[in-house]
Amino acid sequence: MNETIYFTEEHRMFRDSLRRFIExxxxxxxxxxxxxxxVPRAVLKKLGxxxxxxxxxxxxxxxxxxxxxxxxxxxxxxxxxxxGGFAITVLVHTDMASPHLANFGNAExxxxxxxxxxxxEKITAxxxxxxxxxxxxxxxxxxxERKGDSxxxxxxxxxxxxxVHGDLYFVAAKTDxxxxxxxxxxxxxxxxxxxxxxxxxxxxxxxxxDTAELVFEDCRIPAANLLGEEGKGxxxxxxxxxxxxxxxxxxxxxxxxxxLELTVAYAKERHAFGAPLWNKQAIRQRLAMLAARVAAARxxxxxxxxxxxxxxxxxxxxxxxxALCGELVNEVTYACQQFHGGFGYIRESAIERMVRDARIQxxxxxxTEVMLDEIAxxx
Numbered sequence: 001m002n003e004t005i006y007f008t009e010e011h012r013m014f015r016d017s018l019r020r021f022i023e024x025x026x027x028x029x030x031x032x033x034x035x036x037x038x039v040p041r042a043v044l045k046k047l048g049x050x051x052x053x054x055x056x057x058x059x060x061x062x063x064x065x066x067x068x069x070x071x072x073x074x075x076x077x078x079x080x081x082x083x084g085g086f087a088i089t090v091l092v093h094t095d096m097a098s099p100h101l102a103n104f105g106n107a108e109x110x111x112x113x114x115x116x117x118x119x120x121e122k123i124t125a126x127x128x129x130x131x132x133x134x135x136x137x138x139x140x141x142x143x144x145e146r147k148g149d150s151x152x153x154x155x156x157x158x159x160x161x162x163x164v165h166g167d168l169y170f171v172a173a174k175t176d177x178x179x180x181x182x183x184x185x186x187x188x189x190x191x192x193x194x195x196x197x198x199x200x201x202x203x204x205x206x207x208x209x210d211t212a213e214l215v216f217e218d219c220r221i222p223a224a225n226l227l228g229e230e231g232k233g234x235x236x237x238x239x240x241x242x243x244x245x246x247x248x249x250x251x252x253x254x255x256x257x258x259x260l261e262l263t264v265a266y267a268k269e270r271h272a273f274g275a276p277l278w279n280k281q282a283i284r285q286r287l288a289m290l291a292a293r294v295a296a297a298r299x300x301x302x303x304x305x306x307x308x309x310x311x312x313x314x315x316x317x318x319x320x321x322x323a324l325c326g327e328l329v330n331e332v333t334y335a336c337q338q339f340h341g342g343f344g345y346i347r348e349s350a351i352e353r354m355v356r357d358a359r360i361q362x363x364x365x366x367x368t369e370v371m372l373d374e375i376a377x378x379x
Contacts, residue, residue, distance in 0.1 A: 033208035048120030079254025084357030085208035097124035104228030144173035163212025194219030205356035326362035
């Protein structure tokens, strides 16, 4: 169930060591993180010390220089933790926010920040989404104006993961109000005057992931904090969408596989009408079909990751994986909760949490409907 033609022995060793870490350092301890609304910084630093936060980055900054397939493995194993908030805290840092720095940062910016990012000493967030602009990146309204040797940012961002407890924010703002895509990216550090967390947002799921509204009121940053070229931010955001969607799809399949494993074990132990639930043909066959679909979707995820690692244009395959996996994990966790019966509705059951956490997978990172239009354009 856990093999694919895209794995070498090195991939398996990476997966197995990461799985051991999650089983010992995360799963037994993460329940209180849900109440606290954040993942402890010490845990993120442990991940950094073991090299998991910089797997794609150059060795000179503490990274491992690996490819997209390893990112998919990371995401899948994080998903298997059964704590979606933990998984997304890490994945936003590794695969959604910090790539903006790694891909477009200049030598000074990389030297100043990237090693600390890889070590987990600086946690990152990406601030693109606004109340009226999500996947429609060109519709953002936050403005940045050049004033002497500074940029001044005004506007607000919404639904920003790692927004409350992050250290380093990569902020998208309009720098050319007359160009539809006249967007630039900026580095904004926590504590910068004029930059505040408007409020921490309470969510249905992903409870140990902090999510915030961010407010910029005459937030003045040095001109040197422009990330990449002025006016090219739209394209850097589009470029990283592919990576973001691959890891979300992989995370979803890790969650789905874990939900199935938990439910098969529960069905074999739980007795009803004098026999284990597993003896009911309707239950075991439903789980078997879901397992087949998860296995098939997982292969599509790794195929898309492999294509991306080869430098192929794989927008269609990535969009297919994101759409398919985002919907499938919801179907799987819903069925698994059903087969847990009343226990599946109780907060102390893992499957109850997983159902809530799964719901966002068909919304975040590009809603299913957006993904289907990306596919349709290329049919």
